[in-house]
Amino acid sequence: MATRDHLRHEMAIRRLTVSHVEQITPSIVRVTLIGDALGDFSAPGPTDHVKVFFPDPATGILTVPELRADGIHRPAEGVIISRDYTPRRFRPAPFGAAELDIDFVLHAPEGTHGTPQDPAGGGPASAWAASARPGDQIAVAGPRGSRLAPRDVREVVLIADETALPAFTRWLTMLPESTRITGLLDVADEEVEAYLDDEQTARASIEWLYRTDGPGQLEEAVRSLELGPDVYVWAAGEASALAPVRRHLKHDVGLRPDQFDVQGYWRRGVVNFDHHAPVDPSDPD
Template identity: 80%
Template sequence: MAARVHIRHEMAIRRLTVSHIEQLTPSMVRVTLIGDALNDFASSGPTDHVKVFFPDPVTGVLTVPELRGDGIHRPTSGVIISRDYTPQQFRPAPFGAAELDLDFVLHSPTAAHGNPKDPAGGGPASAWAAAAQPGDEIAVAGPRGSREAPQDVAEAVLIADETALPSFTRWLDLLPETTRITALLDVADEEVEPYLSAEQLARASVEWLYREDGPGQLEEAVRSLELGPDVYVWAAGEASALIPVRRYLKHEAELRPDQLDVQGYWKRGVVNRDHHEPIDPSDPD
């Protein structure tokens, strides 16, 4: 049984300031946030997420819900724009400014450093990250809870596209050293590879799959894995691409529910997809 302990965190909505921007690859940027509100930030699960609130691209005004004793309240005016992101690294600083890193995939072709290789993309979060400057303000809600990495599995398979690479790096940090990790990383092309350090690459047996080489590679790679009876599999990325992967793992490989976690982090053509929706409506969890 691959048990993942669940911890709840007190809800907080934090207004934060951009302190640093780092272009990690041509299509990924790391935004470092600071602010006193981070002092009690906590995130201990590899798949934790925060809700990030962005300024209205038309007016530049940042509208954020208010947290009061009786719950979360929407302001009476302003446009709320929010998307889900992974707290990739949090550096508490007892005597200085705590820092939170969020890694953004740039998929907006119209953004300053947008990815021209994905002309179908575009969205306020990606556009904001591509143009972000030190001093810019955003707000971050959560995480509401953390589902910790299982500490009792001998073998884990991690499947991720670019949006799930921040979670993937957290898995590498949070799985016990005794867990053998196989990773299938489904990315646009080889330009994404520098996202991972040599140390991170050494922690897992990594196979890179380039979408520019054609469709169907991910399913084929998953089908060719030799899965042990108690393997734990986590997969996250574009929801439609994960449907055949999930079908195979659930129905043909017959993994138990506690061995399998498949999450649609976004869906082609869908704005701000709710990740609580089943990735395969014909076969929900």
């Protein structure tokens, strides 16, 4: 049984300031956030996520819900724009400024109207990250809860596209050293490989799959895995690409529900996709 303990956190909505912006790969930018409110930030689970609030692109005004004793309230005015992101790394600093890194995939590079993968392209989060500068303000809510890494599994398979690479790297540090990790990384092209450093690359047996090489590779790679009886599989990325992966794990391999977790982090053509929606609407959990 792959047990993932669950922790609840007290709800917090933190207004934060960009302190640093770094281009990690041509399509991924790391934004470092600071603010007094980070003092009690905690995200101990590999798949933890926060809700990031962005300024309205039309007005530049950042509208954030208010947290009061009786719950969360919408302000009477303003447009609330939020998306889910992974707290890539948190650096607590007992005597200085704590820092939170969030890695944003830029899916509509400046000057284009979408990418070959998504001609509709763009989105307020991606657009904000593409032009983020030190001093910019955003807000971060959560995480509301954490599902910890299972301590009792010998073999883990992690499947991720670019949006799930931050969570992938968290898994690498949060799984016990004795756990054997296989990574299937479904990315646009080889330029994304620079996202991982040598230590991360050495921690897992990684297969990079480039979407530029054509469709169907992820499903084929998953089908060719030799999975042990007690394996744990986590997959996250574009929902429709993961539907056949989930189908295979659930129906062909016959993994138990506690042995796999397949999460749609976005869905092609859907604005602000709700990751609680089923990856495969024809076969919900």
